[in-house]
Amino acid sequence: MNAKLLTPAYALLTTKIMITNQEIAEDLVGKFGESAIFNAVEQYGLLQVETTTAHIVPVIEYLYQHPTFKFQFLTDLAGIHFPDAKGKELGVIYHLHSLENNVRLIIKLYVPIENPVVPTLVNQYACANWMEREAYDFFGLDFEGHPNLIRILNVEDMDYFPMRKEYPLEDATREDKIDALFGR
Amino acid sequence: MPTDEIKDIAIAEQQLARNGQQRQYVNELTTLNLGPTHPATHGIFQNVLQMDGERIVSGVQTIGYIHRAFEKIAERRPFYQITTLTDRMNYCSSPINNFGWHMTVEKLLGVTVPKRAQYMRVILMELARISDHLICNSILGVDTGAFTGFLYVFQKREDIYEIYEEICGARLTTNMGRVGGMERDFTPTAIHKIREFLRTFPPVMREFESLFNRNRIFMDRVIDVGAITAERALNYGFTGPNLRAAGVDYDVRAMNPYSSYEDFDFDIPVGHNGDTYDRYMVRNGEIWESLKIIGQALENLPEGPYHADAPEYYLPPKVDVYRNMEALIYHFKIVMGEIEAPVGEVYHAVEGGNGELGFYLVSDGGRTPYRLKFRRPCFIFYQALPEMVKGATLSDAIVMMSSLNVIAGELDA
Structure with missing residues (x-):
């Protein structure tokens, strides 16, 4: 890469500390144990680990303050719904980015749909505020400790969570679009 | 109280x-x-x-006044139909959104795009960045009471839209390219129009900069207005020109090069104070860098095919569809959305007009995504506005909003 620099305050492009996904996974399992960090896989070069609601805040704090990892940037937070996974129906997917090492990491956790309580990350990342509101708005994930957990994109008096899989997109009463015709 | x-x-x-x-x-x-x-x-x-x-x-x-539920709609659509959703997000630079989505799907499918198509994409993405930044900066001028610059540069933005029109037939919601490459090669007219743009745009840009950059009235209106420190900007998830104005040289094109960005020589402008003037100057700097990239890509445009050899994903030419059995089958399967994707999860980010535009795609092996999450930069940095406007005047708040370049379509998706 030959992009030149004009005296930035944070020179990310010149500091290159290479850390591998293997190191991150081993360090996390070593620190928190296999009951807290599990199902580590690498897909398309991106490390994904799973954790539990009890461990998410300590894991995030640890990664934030780690002297070399420095996962200090929350790229995105996505909700997801798997209706068939009993007891683990709703999921939260955190995309972390260590800007100094240029390494991304995905942390997932799953909660039962009857009691979808997840601790908030607003105290660590200011940007988590709206991301968590969006996940609440669409999936009904209840972020415990969030200062203002109200709907953000949908209307306030909506009484369901539209991105859950039980709400089909198309009008179920339509007869002119039969799935068989489309090979579905 | x-x-x-x-x-x-x-x-x-x-x-x-x-x-x-x-x-x-x-x-x-x-x-x-x-x-x-x-x-x-x-x-x-x-x-x-x-x-x-x-x-x-x-x-x-x-927010949410133009929320159109793109993520929900995407769960019902085959991959190629989602492109039209992406260009309705940041409609000021829709080719970047289109190609970002195509690259995400290509990453999932494992399709390698030929160099020529990658360079063509770079040219179009940088043209889109120029038009995006031109709108933001010239409207910032309008919001501070200077209308002239806006009229000067909008003529050149029109030229960019004519280039889009020549390449894909559309102007605003472009739906440009295909999964696997481009839908057609650049015509000689398109190449000519891009060269003309590279020749005629710099004088207009210089004139625009001479109207604003050292203009006392403009500087008084924007310097130290809406400043944000690098630490707060990172904590608020800023990306793109708004983050670089605060002094962090994070650019997806340089950190995780995609579509052959590593082949080009360009600088990354950064600011110091993160105020409105810095955001304005960073965007202006990026316009010049984009021009450099387009020039390099056009001069070194490789010969060869403009799409990948992936018949099961790339729509065959219409001539073949009528004469060739295999092409007809693939045409039918692709159009009806019967092509199944591999199981997997992929995240791909591109440098959008105002930050890291990410696509998180979860595929369960079906014809549609199981879950698609758009990482929309506007949605994430717009939540910093209440902190930035505290203690400012109303007219400063307008200037701040304008210089952050919040696009309603991207904000609400």
Whole structure:
């Protein structure tokens, strides 16, 4: 890469500390144990680990303050719904980015749909505020400790969570679009 | 008075004291509805501001006025039909969104795009970045009361839209390219138009810069307005020109090069204070860098095919569909969305007009995504506005919103 620099305050492009996904996974399992960090896989070069609601805040704090990892940037937070996974129906997917090492990491956790309580990350990342509101708005994930957990994109008096899989997109009463015709 | 309001007033007082001013009215705030449809906000945003005279004490945003449920719609559509959703997000630079989505799907499918198509994409993405930044900076001029610059550069933006029109037939919602490459090669007219643009645009840009960069009135309106420190900007998830203006040289094109960006020589402009003037200057700098990239890509445009050899994903030419059995089958399967994707999860980010535009795609092996999450930069950095406007005047708040380049379509998806 030959992009030149004009005296930035944070020179990310010149500091290159290479850390591998293997190191991150081993360090996390070593620190928190296999009951807290599990199902580590690498897909398309991106490390994904799973954790539990009890461990998410300590894991995030640890990664934030780690002297070399420095996962200090929350790229995105996505909700997801798997209706068939009993007891683990709703999921939260955190995309972390260590800007100094240029390494991304995905942390997932799953909660039962009857009691979808997840601790908030607003105290660590200011940007988590709206991301968590969006996940609440669409999936009904209840972020415990969030200062203002109200709907953000949908209307306030909506009484369901539209991105859950039980709400089909198309009008179920339509007869002119039969799935068989489309090979579905 | 609620405790929150008392706290807000205390913060506003501190900010005013820093400017040697005092709060004008005691315990008497005016509520001002800025929006939802206000000519100065360029889109449908509502801000309920608590005003103390001309000073803003606190602001509460309401968003979602043009929410169109793209993530839900995408769960029902085959991959190629999702492209039309992406260009309705940041409609000022839709080719970047289109190609970002195509690259995400290509990553999932494991399709390698030929060099020529990658360079063509780079040219179009950089043209889109220029048009995006031109809109932001010239509208910033309009919001500070200078209309002339806006008219000068909009003529050149029109040229960019004519290039789009020549390449894909559309101007605003481009739906450009295909999964696997481009839908057709650049015509000689398209190449000519791009060369003409590279020749005629720099003088106009220089004239625009000479109108604003060292203009005393403009500088007084934007310097030290809406400043944000690098730490706060990172904590708020800023990306793109807004983050670089605060002094962090994070650019997806340089950190995780995609579509052959590693082949080009370009600088990354950064600011120092993260104020409105820095954001303006960073965008101007990026326009010049984009011109450099387009010039290099056009000069070194490799010969060869403009799409990958992936018949099961790339729509065959119409001539073959009528004469060739295999092409007809693939055409039918692709158009009906019968092509199944591999199981997997992929995240791909591109440098959009105003930050890291990410696509998180979860595929369960079906014809449609199981879950698709758009990482929309506007949605993430717009939540910093209440913190930035505290203690500012109403006219400063307008300038801040304008320079952050919040695009309603991307904000609400």
